Amino acid sequence: MLRAEGVSREFGSGDAVTRVLHDCGVEVFAGQTVAIVGKSGSGKSTFANCLSGLDKPTTGRITLLGHDLATLDEKRMARLRAEHIGFVLQKDNLVPTLNIEENVAAPLIMSGVKLSAALKRAREALDQVSLSHRARSWPGQVSGGEAQRAAVARACVNEPSIVFADEPTGALDEENGLVVQKLFRAMVKERGAASVIVTHDLDLAQGADVVVRMAKGTLVASGWFG
Ligand SMILES: Nc1ncnc2c1ncn2[C@@H]1O[C@H](COP(=O)(O)OP(=O)(O)OP(=O)(O)O)[C@@H](O)[C@H]1O
Known part of the structure; x- marks a missing residue:
């Protein structure tokens, strides 16, 4: 589903280069968190953004859902995102000019689902997070x-891979x-999807199949709990 090898990321240029990631790799299979x-x-976040295609690594190779x-x-990346990938970003998640149900429906509309059907599915997704009253x-x-x-x-509404x-x-x-x-x-286990979650929440991390620990831009340990 996802494979990354030798990923590094530098910001800035010349004397002001900061290397934030060094030689990071990970493999994520269907059915895994x-x-x-x-x-x-x-x-x-820098590593996760590279893995999801939101950012480009300076070196390394990332294969996501069969695509290098x-x-x-940009066009093919945008389509892959709309149809097969869900995102929850750290901030600025919602479009301020759309109401909550329109925000949730957005990935479906971008994938070509009719507005009325998209809004219906958005309300069902909101119900799953007890937020129908805020639609x-x-x-x-x-x-x-x-x-x-x-x-x-919104990240789950299009049943992403x-x-x-x-x-x-x-x-x-x-x-x-x-x-x-x-x-x-449920999404991962029932539908064979996968999730990559950046978290400080110990409960959330303990519920994962694999925990990858980072320090100073490198992967220092990974553990299998599945
Ligand atoms: N665009 C950028 N330009 C320069 N440095 C950056 C940029 N983005 C991130 N960094 C630096 O890279 C380092 C790692 O940042 P990152 O956001 O990936 O850390 P993180 O582990 O997700 O942190 P947190 O848990 O606080 O969200 C930080 O020192 C940050 O300042």
């Missing part, structure tokens, strides 16, 4: 935790954190 853990600043990411142009609210009117649950609903989630429970209380954990787990 992989948690990426480590201290703040260790490179987790280096060979995909017509605007992102500016909901709490941080509600926005995060809406982002989780793989979900990348950066701190998906960071703004949630224990109960809602558990709801999100169960949703991801």
Whole structure:
């Protein structure tokens, strides 16, 4: 499903180059949840962004859903995202000019699903994260935790093959954190999808099949719990 080898990422140029990732690799199979853990600043988000194609590594090779990411142009990458990949980003998850149900429906509409059918599925996805009552609210009117649950609903609405989630429970209380954990787990185990989750949440990490620990831009350990 996902394979990365020799991934490094540098920012800046000339004397001001900062190397944030060094020779990182990981393999993710269908039916697996992989948690990426480590201290703040260790490179987790940078690595996850490279794995999902949101960022380009400086060196290394990443194969996602059968595609070498280096060979995909923006248009093909956008299509792969809309049809097969779910994202929960660390911030700025929702489009402020769309209401909550429109935000959740967006990946379906981009994949060509009719508006009425997309909105219906969006409301079902919102129901799964106990957010039906917020369907017509605007992102500016909901709490941080509600926005995060809406982002989780949006990431799962198109039944993606793989979900990348950066701190998906960071703004949630224990109960809602558990709801999100169960949703991801069901998606992975029942549909044979995969998820890659950057997290500081120990419960979420312990529920993963594989935990990858990062320190100073390198992978220092990985453990199998499946
Ligand atoms: N665009 C950028 N330009 C320069 N440095 C960057 C850039 N993006 C990230 N970095 C640096 O790379 C390092 C790793 O950042 P990253 O966000 O990947 O860490 P993280 O482990 O996800 O942290 P956190 O848990 O706090 O979210 C940090 O020192 C950060 O300042």
